[in-house]
Amino acid sequence: MRQVYLDNAATTPLLPEIADEMMPYLGKYFANPSCLHDWGDAPREAMENARLQVANLIGARSEEIIFTGSGTESNNFAIKGLAMARQAKGKHVVVSAIEHFSVLHSAKTLEKWGFEVTLVPVDGQGLVDPDAVRQSLRPDTVLVSIMHANSEVGTIQPIAEIARITRENNVLFHTDAVATAGTIPVDVTGLGVDALSLAASQFYGPKGAGALWLKKGVRIMPLLDGGVQEGGRRAGTEDVPAIVGLGKAAQLAAGSLTDRLNRLTSLRDRLLAELPAKIEHVIVTGVALPAQHRLPGHASFCVEFIEGESMLMLLNIQGVAVASGSACTSRALKASHVLIAMGLSHELAQGSILFTLGIDNNHEDVDYVLEVMPPAVDRLRQMSPLYAKFTRTGKGGG
Amino acid sequence: MPIYSEKVMEHFMHPRNVGEIENPDGVGNVGNPVCGDMMSFYIKVKDNRLEDVKFKTFGCGAAIAVSSIVSEMAIGRTLDEARNITAQLVADELEGLPKNKFHCSNLGAEALNNAIDDYLEKKKKQGGEE
Ligand code: FES
16 A cells, blocks of 8 residues: 655654664764763764755754754743843743744743743734734743744744834844754845754654754753753753764755755645635634745645544545644643634634645645545545535535 | 543544434534533433434543443433433443543533434424324
């Protein structure tokens, strides 16, 4: 049976050439990069090379890159570390309602630490209105964090516009670029931010390798105390193999960004156009065609009258791996906070389904999805009391 | 998908008794307060026994498997026997459910119970014509 992996937002596969690059650092170059003897040279040089590769990907300087263990760590570090370092100025932080939990829950922790947090809403497409950010600012605001793009609905935010506002108001601006770095062009100067999170696991590198870019001169409170690794900002012996993998992933991404982008966009646009044409009562979540402010490999929908987990299971049996933001698929049994913040009803959010394409996918994969998806939906609708009610009364559809 | 037992998968893939009954003797609807899902059971009663049971479900894989097995467990039982189909029995019959899916087995038992209530209510209203 055909196996089609369409859950690249969860994580991308590790490219074999990246794994190859990492291997020596799991073997003969095992030494601690902090060591002064000769053994420390190779891992240290590899690490500094990786730092440069990551810096090049985002138009930064290598000394501004802090390696972390994940995108989640980078976000925790940015939110807590930047706010805490500026608490003498004020204790107010602004984040959007659709941030990743690593940002939202870090903001919650800040509340416990005496900060106040304002959640900026999004519109029906998941876009943050820069004016809403402006209005949320207060004299005691020290940090704004708005994600570059959302991995559940693919919406790309107007970061540069928001950055103009935060700069005018002398407020730090962090962006979670985990969904974008290595996928679309990301340039820290162009974006105008002060800090940016990224993770290798989203662009064909290894898990356990993230980075926080921090503009030169910006102070941050470390989360991990210990040695003076990463300039004293992130203690702990470095995971050199993972860092090497991150660097290689950044180098490969920088070299093939346009190719990847064009390829993914053409596949995505077919899904965005053809799936709702083939199946009735399907809505696109996020930005619809022509989908400029949307991640290139990202196609997300809500299928009315049915629930996401059962859809996911039927597709899984057909060899298609996807994700859903339905309440039933979440461990907490809560509907996706992103879809709810966009104003979708709980009922509609139950039908959430999300296809995230990667560089291994091709048009045959899309053909296959378009072939197996309609009967799966049909089958579940035949079982659905909501669909029965809709066909009887013509009500409940959207 | 290793989170579900083989039995759950089997019922999910081949659910029994999906549908509605025309002119049912009782209907039971239940909404899931946890995740917002929905189940409807339709019953046909003869001589105090469940002659036929059908269902429609809007919910997760577990909810579909639960509906299917509840319908199977219920058909042929007396009303009192059917009342004894508890969430725990349903989960056991399915060879276990993941912890956070146990509430789905409640739905099935409840929907069936509501259908029986509905039937008894109707019967009472008809003044015990039978
Ligand atoms: S019906 Fe929602 S979790 Fe089972």
